[in-house]
Amino acid sequence: SGINAEYMMNNRVNKTMQQRRVRSVFDGFRDFEAETRNMEDRLEAGLPVSRSKKRTLEELFKPPLDMMYQGDWQGARDHAAKTNRWLLVNIQDSKEFQCQVLNRDLWSNPGVKAIISEHFVFWQQYKESDEAERYMTFYTIKEWPYVSIIDPRTGENMVTWSHIEATAFPELMTEFLSLHPSLESPVKEPPRKKGRTDAMVEMDEEAQMAAAIKASLADTL
Numbered sequence: 001s002g003i004n005a006e007y008m009m010n011n012r013v014n015k016t017m018q019q020r021r022v023r024s025v026f027d028g029f030r031d032f033e034a035e036t037r038n039m040e041d042r043l044e045a046g047l048p049v050s051r052s053k054k055r056t057l058e059e060l061f062k063p064p065l066d067m068m069y070q071g072d073w074q075g076a077r078d079h080a081a082k083t084n085r086w087l088l089v090n091i092q093d094s095k096e097f098q099c100q101v102l103n104r105d106l107w108s109n110p111g112v113k114a115i116i117s118e119h120f121v122f123w124q125q126y127k128e129s130d131e132a133e134r135y136m137t138f139y140t141i142k143e144w145p146y147v148s149i150i151d152p153r154t155g156e157n158m159v160t161w162s163h164i165e166a167t168a169f170p171e172l173m174t175e176f177l178s179l180h181p182s183l184e185s186p187v188k189e190p191p192r193k194k195g196r197t198d199a200m201v202e203m204d205e206e207a208q209m210a211a212a213i214k215a216s217l218a219d220t221l
Helices: 002-022 032-044 052-060 073-082 097-106 110-119 130-136 169-179 205-220
Strands: 086-092 120-126 146-150 157-161
Touching: 073 086, 073 120, 073 130, 086 097, 086 130, 110 120, 110 169, 120 130, 157 169, 169 205
Parallel strands: 086 120
Antiparallel strands: 086 146, 146 157
16 A cells, blocks of 8 residues: 555656646747647658657757746745846747747847846746746736846836847847946936037946947847
8 A cells, every 4th residue: 555655646746747847938839739730640641750850949949947047936036136136027928939039039149148147137937837827917918028127126117028129139138237237226317319529428337338238249149
């Protein structure tokens, strides 16, 4: 009876883990039903079925695990506040291809990774996960893709972006950081348009940093 009890316990644990995997961001970009239909169609037509293409796509669109905060919403807020960084949130919708394009084209970019690791805590979730559902009770998502910057101390939504292009995103990030260099920095007014003479005035330290970041990211895209 001890063996049977252990088997039943292991079976329940395995089933729970499988359910968690299905509800996580890591399987979010997979359309299992479509994959099954495609394989069945190929089998009926007598065509070979290869899993290599599927594996290639999984690799191409995989989440940026190396820079993701892998914990719950409150843990992400606490970690960001403790490390004095903004909280960068990306909620994924598996039915929206443009959401997955962010994994392929944006979050994989070395320059983007560098600026995120220095100034942000990155939290990505699949929208049907328990944590994403909890997040969406406080923040409304109207369009996809969805990327927001949250003040981890207050929960204030500082900015939300959608219809994101990988080539334009670095400029959005540097513009935000020029106004909000860190959690402790006071909010700055957007710079007024300068004449040619004013533009020649030596930039202060933070402006130089923003310009350097922008140039670095532009080189990597």
